[in-house]
Amino acid sequence: xxxxxxxxxxxxxxxxxxxxxxxxxxxxxxxxxxxxxxxxxxxxxxxxxxxxxxxxxxxxxxxxxxxxxxxxxxxxxxxxxxxxxxxxxxxxxxxxxxxxxxxxxxxxxxxxxxxxxxxxxxxxxxxxxxxxxxxxxxxxxxxxxxxxxxxxxxxxxxxxxxxxxxxxxxxxxxxxxxxxxxxxxxxxxxxxxxxxxxxxxxxxxxxxxxxxxxxxxxxxxxxxxxxxxxxxxxxxxxxxxxxxxxxxxxxxxxxxxxxxxxxxxxxxxxxxxxxxxxxxxxxxxxxxxxxxxxxxxxxxxxxxxxxxxxxxxxxxxxxxxxxxxxxxxxxxxxxxxxxxxxxxxxxxxxxxxxxxxxxxxxxxxxxxxxxxxxxxxxxxxxx
Numbered sequence: 001x002x003x004x005x006x007x008x009x010x011x012x013x014x015x016x017x018x019x020x021x022x023x024x025x026x027x028x029x030x031x032x033x034x035x036x037x038x039x040x041x042x043x044x045x046x047x048x049x050x051x052x053x054x055x056x057x058x059x060x061x062x063x064x065x066x067x068x069x070x071x072x073x074x075x076x077x078x079x080x081x082x083x084x085x086x087x088x089x090x091x092x093x094x095x096x097x098x099x100x101x102x103x104x105x106x107x108x109x110x111x112x113x114x115x116x117x118x119x120x121x122x123x124x125x126x127x128x129x130x131x132x133x134x135x136x137x138x139x140x141x142x143x144x145x146x147x148x149x150x151x152x153x154x155x156x157x158x159x160x161x162x163x164x165x166x167x168x169x170x171x172x173x174x175x176x177x178x179x180x181x182x183x184x185x186x187x188x189x190x191x192x193x194x195x196x197x198x199x200x201x202x203x204x205x206x207x208x209x210x211x212x213x214x215x216x217x218x219x220x221x222x223x224x225x226x227x228x229x230x231x232x233x234x235x236x237x238x239x240x241x242x243x244x245x246x247x248x249x250x251x252x253x254x255x256x257x258x259x260x261x262x263x264x265x266x267x268x269x270x271x272x273x274x275x276x277x278x279x280x281x282x283x284x285x286x287x288x289x290x291x292x293x294x295x296x297x298x299x300x301x302x303x304x305x306x307x308x309x310x311x312x313x314x315x316x317x318x319x320x321x322x323x324x325x326x327x328x329x330x331x332x333x334x335x336x337x338x339x340x341x342x343x344x345x346x347x348x349x350x351x352x353x354x355x356x357x358x359x360x361x362x363x364x365x366x367x368x369x370x371x372x373x374x375x376x377x378x379x380x381x382x383x
Contacts, residue, residue: 058108065101161195173219182248189241197226208277300348307349
């Protein structure tokens with residue numbers, strides 16, 4: 001059986017382009033092409049509107065036809081209480097509507113055939129030569145990020161990193177030229193991480209505590225470089241190691257606005273470092289003072305310095321001069337309750353040591369003198 005030849009007539013009339021024909025030299029070519037294109041676009045818009053109007057009207061006709069048919073089917077059930085004449089009148093009315101709608105349906109079908117024929121006779125152009133049969137959009141998803149590490153895991157990661165790379169971190173902190181820093185990070189990409197930035201920041205605080213301000217300024221500059229690289233990686237959602245060269249390329253040729261922002265961040269960081277260093281020094285001083293205070297606490301748990309400051313001036317003079325007779329006299333002149341209170345605190349803080357062998361207020365006195373001092377302070381209250 002002979003194969004049926006292909007019909008190429010469908011491609012006989014194609015408007016491939018608005019500017020494909022040669023024009024007369026006296027004709028403004030660009031204007032002609034523009035008019036052609038505008039006329040074609042207007043024809044397409046008119047056909048599109050005609051098709052939309054047809055679909056809207058046809059759909060509305062089908063909807064009304066279906067509603068009328070349903071009313072006819074349900075009429076008997078909806079009009080049980082009405083007279084036969086009323087039911088017949090409603091049926092007749094609906095049948096007339098039904099007939100008119102069916103007539104309109106035929107007209108819509110005829111119009112559809114004419115519209116389809118008209119569309120087939122319309123020459124193809126660059127916009128109608130082909131249509132998407134189907135389309136598919138594929139979105140590449142990045143692998144799911146690992147769960148954020150716990151504080152214990154972060155501490156362990158920091159400790160492990162410092163053990164392996166402390167010398168390299170310190171070496172990076174001493175570079176002053178951008179080219180040297182870029183090459184070093186390129187050779188040691190394992191340093192481009194949060195752990196390295198944390199180490200440099202802590203090193204800056206330690207240097208400030210040691211009052212090595214110039215060295216702190218140098219390391220602070222390198223710390224901000226590392227932080228800028230990490231922030232660039234976050235903004236690009238990229239590997240920090242891939243952002244080393246882009247950052248240095250930018251900073252070496254940066255405009256004033258970029259360098260000012262970099263320097264402002266550097267100054268702000270150094271201010272925070274100085275604040276943290278001062279806080280650390282203050283905390284260390286308080287800890288040292290507390291440790292010293294704990295060492296000098298007396299047998300009753302009181303601080304002799306604090307107790308001495310709370311004594312009446314007359315008792316202070318006695319302890320400063322280490323004059324026992326003066327102390328005995330002062331005790332006897334005080335009200336009994338006050339004398340008992342102050343002497344009890346002196347014993348608990350170690351300012352006064354009963355049964356000591358020396359004749360000083362902080363050591364034991366002879367028996368007869370001790371009796372005189374405690375004349376108004378019973379032994380059970382003192383001890």
